[in-house]
Amino acid sequence: MALVGxxxxxxxxxxxxxxxxxxxxxxxxxxxxxxxxQACSSSxxxxxxxxxxxxxxxxxxxxxxxTPPQPRFALAEAAxxxxxxxxxxxxxxxxxxxxxxxxxxxxxxGVTVAVDFEYRAVPAFMQLAALLRQNAIGTPxxxxxxxxxxxxxxxxxxxxxxxxxxxxxxxxxxxxxxAFDTLHWLLGPARTVSCLRSMAIPHRPLADGSGRLAAxxxxxxxxxQLDLDINQGQSLAAQVSLASVTRPGRGYWIEVYGxxxxxxxxxxxxxxxxxxxxxxxxxxxxxxxxxxxxxALAFEHTWPDGRVAPVRRLIGWWAQAAAERRxxxxxxxxxxxSQTICDRALSAADSGIRQPx
Numbered sequence: 001m002a003l004v005g006x007x008x009x010x011x012x013x014x015x016x017x018x019x020x021x022x023x024x025x026x027x028x029x030x031x032x033x034x035x036x037x038q039a040c041s042s043s044x045x046x047x048x049x050x051x052x053x054x055x056x057x058x059x060x061x062x063x064x065x066x067t068p069p070q071p072r073f074a075l076a077e078a079a080x081x082x083x084x085x086x087x088x089x090x091x092x093x094x095x096x097x098x099x100x101x102x103x104x105x106x107x108x109x110g111v112t113v114a115v116d117f118e119y120r121a122v123p124a125f126m127q128l129a130a131l132l133r134q135n136a137i138g139t140p141x142x143x144x145x146x147x148x149x150x151x152x153x154x155x156x157x158x159x160x161x162x163x164x165x166x167x168x169x170x171x172x173x174x175x176x177x178x179a180f181d182t183l184h185w186l187l188g189p190a191r192t193v194s195c196l197r198s199m200a201i202p203h204r205p206l207a208d209g210s211g212r213l214a215a216x217x218x219x220x221x222x223x224x225q226l227d228l229d230i231n232q233g234q235s236l237a238a239q240v241s242l243a244s245v246t247r248p249g250r251g252y253w254i255e256v257y258g259x260x261x262x263x264x265x266x267x268x269x270x271x272x273x274x275x276x277x278x279x280x281x282x283x284x285x286x287x288x289x290x291x292x293x294x295x296a297l298a299f300e301h302t303w304p305d306g307r308v309a310p311v312r313r314l315i316g317w318w319a320q321a322a323a324e325r326r327x328x329x330x331x332x333x334x335x336x337x338s339q340t341i342c343d344r345a346l347s348a349a350d351s352g353i354r355q356p357x
Contacts, residue, residue, distance in 0.1 A: 195225075
C-alpha cells in the first residue's frame with residue numbers, strides 16, 4: 001500500500017492504514033523532495049518523487065491518493081492502468097465527466113476503487129441512516145443541512161489552491177461533496193439544484209511574503225436548494241448552507257422533518273469534525289429527546305484526531321472489497337453523483353437558473 005499526498009494523508013490515512021490488519025503502508029509519494037524526506041524520516045517508510053517508479057514497485061498493490069484535487073485525476077488514471085486498487089480523497093476530480101471516465105476504466109481493469117466519504121462510517125450518521133430506513137419519522141417532508149465552519153475566516157491565511165475555482169477550491173468541493181453524498185445516502189439522489197455562491201474574503205496575501213494580494217474566485221459561502229428523489233419519483237425539498245468563514249460557526253447540523261416527527265443530528269465542535277455528534281428525535285406533540293448511540297456501531301477504538309477512526313473503518317471496508325474483487329460503496333458512482341451536483345451548482349450560480357442533475 002502506498003500513500004500519495006502528505007497533508008491529510010500523513011495525518012489521517014497513515015495511522016489508519018497502519019491500524020487496519022488488511023493493509024500495510026510500504027511507501028510514500030510526494031512531488032517535493034524536501035517534504036517527502038521529512039515524512040520518510042518521521043514514518044520510517046521509503047519515498048518516491050517519480051510516480052511511474054512507485055507504480056512499478058512490486059510491493060505496491062494499492063494506493064491512497066490524498067493530494068489536492070487538481071492532479072488527482074491523472075494520478076488515478078495512471079494507477080488504474082497499472083492495475084492498482086485505489087482509495088481516493090474527494091473531490092475525486094475537477095468535473096464529473098472525469099470521474100465517469102475513471103469508473104469505466106476501473107471496471108475494465110477489474111480494480112476496486114473507494115472514495116473517502118467517511119461520514120458514512122461515523123456511528124451517529126450510521127444510526128441516523130438506520131432510523132430513516134425504519135421510517136422512524138414517517139415520510140420525509142424537508143431536510144435542512146447546515147455546515148458552517150470558520151477554517152478560512154482568517155483573511156491573512158495565504159492564497160493557495162483552495163482559493164482557486166479551477167483548482168478545485170471552495171466549499172462546494174471541500175464540504176459540498178460530503179454533504180451531497182450524505183443526502184444521497186440517507187434520503188435519495190438529487191434531481192435539480194439551485195445555488196448562490198459568494199466570496200466573503202475576495203483577496204488573500206500571496207505566500208511569498210511580498211504583501212501582494214491575489215484574487216479569490218473559489219466560493220467560501222454557498223447556499224443551495226435541491227430536489228431529492230426519495231421514493232419512485234416522490235420529491236423531497238433540501239436546503240443546504242455551506243460556509244468556511246463563519247466564526248465561531250454553528251458546525252454541522254442535519255435536520256430531517258417528516259410526517260411523524262423529526263430527527264436532528266449535529267455537532268458544534270469546530271476543532272474535530274467527527275467527535276461530538278449527538279442525535280435527537282421528536283414525535284408529533286412530543287419534545288425532542290436525545291437518542292443514546294447504538295454501542296454496536298461504536299468504533300473499536302479512537303484517536304485524538306477524530307478523523308482517523310471513520311477513515312480506518314472505511315479503509316477496512318475497501319480492503320475487504322479489494323480482496324474479494326468486488327465493487328466498493330462508496331466508490332466512483334457515488335463520487336460522480338456528488339460531483340455532478342457540484343458542477344450543476346456552479347452552473348446554476350453563474351446563470352441564475354436552476355439546473356437538472
